[in-house]
Amino acid sequence: xxxxxxxxxxxxxxxxxxxxxxxxxxxxxxxxxxxxxxxxxxxxxxxxxxxxxxxxxxxxxxxxxxxxxxxxxxxxxxxxxxxxxxxxxxxxxxxxxxxxxxxxxxxxxxxxxxxxxxxxxxxxxxxxxxxxxxxxxxxxxxxxxxxxxxxxxxxxxxxxxxxxxxxxxxxxxxxxxxxxxxxxxxxxxxxxxxxxxxxxxxxxxxxxxxxxxxxxxxxxxxxxxxxxxxxxxxxxxxxxxxxxxxxxxxxxxxxxxxxxxxxxxxxxxxxxxxxxxxxxxxxxxxxxxxxxxxxxxxxxxxxxxxxxxxxxxxxxxxxxxxxxxxxxxxxxxxxxxxxxxxxxxxxxxxxxxxxxxxxxxxxxxxxxxxxxxxxxxxxxxxxxxxxxxxxxxxxxxxxxxxxxxxx
Amino acid sequence: xxxxxxxxxxxxxxxxxxxxxxxxxxxxxxxxxxxxxxxxxxxxxxxxxxxxxxxxxxxxxxxxxxxxxxxxxxxxxxxxxxxxxxxxxxxxxxxxxxxxxxxxxxxxxxxxxxxxxxxxxxxxxxxxxxxxx
Numbered sequence: 028x029x030x031x032x033x034x035x036x037x038x039x040x041x042x043x044x045x046x047x048x049x050x051x052x053x054x055x056x057x058x059x060x061x062x063x064x065x066x067x068x069x070x071x072x073x074x075x076x077x078x079x080x081x082x083x084x085x086x087x088x089x090x091x092x093x094x095x096x097x098x099x100x101x102x103x104x105x106x107x108x109x110x111x112x113x114x115x116x117x118x119x120x121x122x123x124x125x126x127x128x129x130x131x132x133x134x135x136x137x138x139x140x141x142x143x144x145x146x147x148x149x150x151x152x153x154x155x156x157x158x159x160x161x162x163x164x165x166x167x168x169x170x171x172x173x174x175x176x177x178x179x180x181x182x183x184x185x186x187x188x189x190x191x192x193x194x195x196x197x198x199x200x201x202x203x204x205x206x207x208x209x210x211x212x213x214x215x216x217x218x219x220x221x222x223x224x225x226x227x228x229x230x231x232x233x234x235x236x237x238x239x240x241x242x243x244x245x246x247x248x249x250x251x252x253x254x255x256x257x258x259x260x261x262x263x264x265x266x267x268x269x270x271x272x273x274x275x276x277x278x279x280x281x282x283x284x285x286x287x288x289x290x291x292x293x294x295x296x297x298x299x300x301x302x303x304x305x306x307x308x309x310x311x312x313x314x315x316x317x318x319x320x321x322x323x324x325x326x327x328x329x330x331x332x333x334x335x336x337x338x339x340x341x342x343x344x345x346x347x348x349x350x351x352x353x354x355x356x357x358x359x360x361x362x363x364x365x366x367x368x369x370x371x372x373x374x375x376x377x378x379x380x381x382x383x384x385x386x387x388x389x390x391x392x393x394x395x396x397x398x399x400x401x402x403x404x405x406x407x408x409x410x411x412x413x414x415x416x417x418x419x420x421x422x423x424x425x426x427x428x429x430x431x432x433x434x
Numbered sequence: 435x436x437x438x439x440x441x442x443x444x445x446x447x448x449x450x451x452x453x454x455x456x457x458x459x460x461x462x463x464x465x466x467x468x469x470x471x472x473x474x475x476x477x478x479x480x481x482x483x484x485x486x487x488x489x490x491x492x493x494x495x496x497x498x499x500x501x502x503x504x505x506x507x508x509x510x511x512x513x514x515x516x517x518x519x520x521x522x523x524x525x526x527x528x529x530x531x532x533x534x535x536x537x538x539x540x541x542x543x544x545x546x547x548x549x550x551x552x553x554x555x556x557x558x559x560x561x562x563x564x565x566x567x
Contacts, residue, residue, distance in 0.1 A: 200499045204528040208449060210550035218552060232449060362474075365502050 038114060038133045041121075046070040049128060058135065060107035076105040087118070091129060095120040101139070113139060174343060181339035186394060193372045193387075197247065201373050205240040209233060243373065246384035250372065253301065253391045263295040263302050269327070272307055280314050284322035291329035295350065297396050297416070305392040306354075308385040309412055313356035316410070324357045334415065338399070348418035349398075355411040360404040369402050386412075436521065437489035438566050440466045444476040444508065445497040445526070450548060454495070454526070457552075457559040465566065473503025477511060480518055490521045492566035498527040498534060509543065522565050526558070 032039045033053035041050040051066040059066070059074050066073060075083060079102045090097050096119045104112045116133035212233045219225040266289055273287050287310065295302060310325060317323040330351045337343040361369075370390040373383040386402070389412070393400040398416040441458070445451050455467050468491065470476040476494065483490055494512070498505035505525060512518045524544045527534065535545045546558045 196499070199531050200529055203530070204447070204499075204548075207528055207548060207550045211453070211552075211555075214551045236449070362502070368501070 035132075038116075038135070039131065040066075041128050041130045042071055044127045044129075046072070048073075058106065058112060059104065074104045074106070076103055076111060079103055079105075091118055091120055101136070113137060115139070174340060175336070175345065178337045178340045178343065185339065197243075197372060201243055202240070205236050205243070208236050209240075212236065246373070250384060250388060250391060253304070253388060253395065256298075256301070258298045258301065258395050260296050261299050263297055263299060265289060265291065265293065265295055265327070265329070268303060268306060269310075272303070272310055275307065276310055276314055279311070280323075283314060283317070285314055286322060286324045288324075288326045290326065293329045293350065295416070296418075298392075301392045301395060305389050305414075308389050309354045312385050313354070313358055313410070316356075316358040316360075318357065318359055318407075321357065326353075326355045328353045328355075331418065332415075336417070349415045350418055352414040352416070353411055354414075355409060357409045360406045360408055360410050362406060363404050366402050366404060370400065436492045438492045439464055440468060440489075440491040441493045441495060441562070441566065442468050442470060442476060442479060442491045443495045444470045444473065444500070444505075445495070446471045446500045447497070450497070450526075453555065454559060457555050458563060461556070461559055462563050462566075465563065472500040473505070473508030473511070476508055477503070480512070480521070484517050490518070492522065493562060494521055494523045495526045495562060496523055498525060498529050506537070509538070509541070513541065524562060524565070526562075 032050070035052060035054065038055040038058075039050070039052040040048060040055055042048050048066050048069050048071060051061075051063055053063065056063045056066055061073075071083070072080060082102055087097060087100060087102075096117070098117050100116045100118065102114060102116065104114055106112060113136050114133045115136045116131050118129055118131050121128045121130050212229050216226060216229045216233070219229065269287055269289055273285060276285055277283075313325045314323040330353075332349050332351045333346045334349045335343075336345040336347045370386045372387040390400050393414055393416070396416050398414060400412065400414050402410060402412050404410040443451060443455065451469055458465055458467065468479060470479055476496070480490065480494075496505045496508060500508075503511075505527065509523055509525075512521065512523060524546060525534075525538045526546045526548060528548045529535075530547055538545045544561070546561070549555050549558060
């Protein structure tokens with residue numbers, strides 16, 4: 028069946044080589060606001076706006092001349108009322124009775140611009156979202172690193188506050204107390220000039236008190252030395268270290284049977300001098316506080332464990348490898364409700380005249396190695412000190428940071 | 435009714451225990467002084483006295499810095515106990531921290547800083563004996 032071009036739901040027009048219109052279908056003439064008769068015989072210029080005229084002369088017409096057709100050409104037509112009609116056209120050169128005719132067929136694409144804009148906007152927003160997503164991932168990563176550092180810093184602040192509190196107690200009490208006592212004993216000595224027995228007793232107390240004060244100051248100096256000394260990590264063979272320490276302890280505690288059992292062959296990473304001091308203090312405590320008439324038995328076990336590296340921030344997790352060291356003895360022990368106080372400077376749980384600084388030094392050394400220390404005890408059964416040291420100290424940036432602050 | 439002849443003295447320092455006790459005895463020889471070295475021992479003693487239906491001491495002299503239970507915690511436990519709360523407690527410490535003094539004064543406890551001369555020691559001992567008359 029032949030279809031009348033006037034019935035086509037689109038535009039159809041034809042022109043000669045020179046641009047003279049030979050046909051315009053009903054739909055196009057209606058949309059342009061011209062009668063079909065008005066357009067026939069006229070040139071294309073009647074409904075080509077300036078931009079289309081230029082495009083036709085410089086691009087479209089040469090293209091048609093060259094290849095005989097053009098597809099999906101977007102241009103504007105202008106109506107009699109001067110409104111612009113965006114159209115999408117296909118053009119083909121035809122021969123009609125020996126004469127060249129260009130046939131245009133097209134559709135009105137009023138919404139094309141809108142759709143294109145929307146597509147561009149959608150593309151742009153997709154690109155932005157991707158960019159933001161990448162940025163977000165970066166920010167998230169940075170945040171995670173910062174959180175880790177924050178956790179370490181919070182730990183440090185807590186530790187320093189606790190130290191300040193302890194130093195305050197030492198200055199206001201532990202150091203003031205022997206000074207006051209020395210003054211008091213000197214006054215008493217002056218008042219008892221005639222009684223030689225009383226005098227000797229007071230002099231003995233004076234010497235004892237000044238000795239005690241010297242011992243306090245020396246303990247404090249040792250503690251400050253550990254606080255300020257940089258940590259130099261080396262590999263430490265625990266077995267060799269314990270052999271040396273056992274010999275030192277035997278010289279200190281003549282006649283006391285000391286049994287040290289090491290249940291590992293693991294090599295530790297730490298500062299040699301500090302780790303030596305740590306184990307010396309722990310073992311010395313165990314031997315000193317042995318049960319009367321008993322040999323001092325100490326068992327040291329080492330395990331690998333995985334624990335959360337975050338200790339100050341709640342709800343944050345990063346599991347890292349730790350080395351857990353248990354130092355267990357069969358000594359007199361103490362009431363476990365006071366185990367938190369055990370690591371405080373100059374805190375003593377026994378009546379013996381000791382400085383009460385050993386465990387504070389142990390705590391400081393373990394903290395210098397980014398670890399933690401705790402103690403559990405049962406009176407009459409014994410005491411277990413547990414140390415947790417992060418494995419691979421140097422590989423962890425947060426730990427590295429913590430170590431660097433000592434350098 | 436308290437035991438007017440017994441004082442509980444809580445202090446971990448043997449020198450202070452000896453010096454203050456000597457002066458108290460030189461002023462009032464009839465007074466019996468019971469010693470505790472920290473808050474735990476003090477509470478144990480006071481609870482034993484209560485359980486045996488004996489009379490509580492006329493005074494508890496207490497140091498602040500002591501191992502296990504310090505003076506603040508021990509004082510709080512005494513004052514929170516419906517039976518022990520009536521016993522008089524004075525603080526005898528080397529602390530010169532104004533916060534410590536303010537803390538105990540606000541709770542109605544007398545606060546004596548350990549002296550560095552015998553005259554002040556006698557004056558403090560006299561005030562303490564005053565609680566038992």
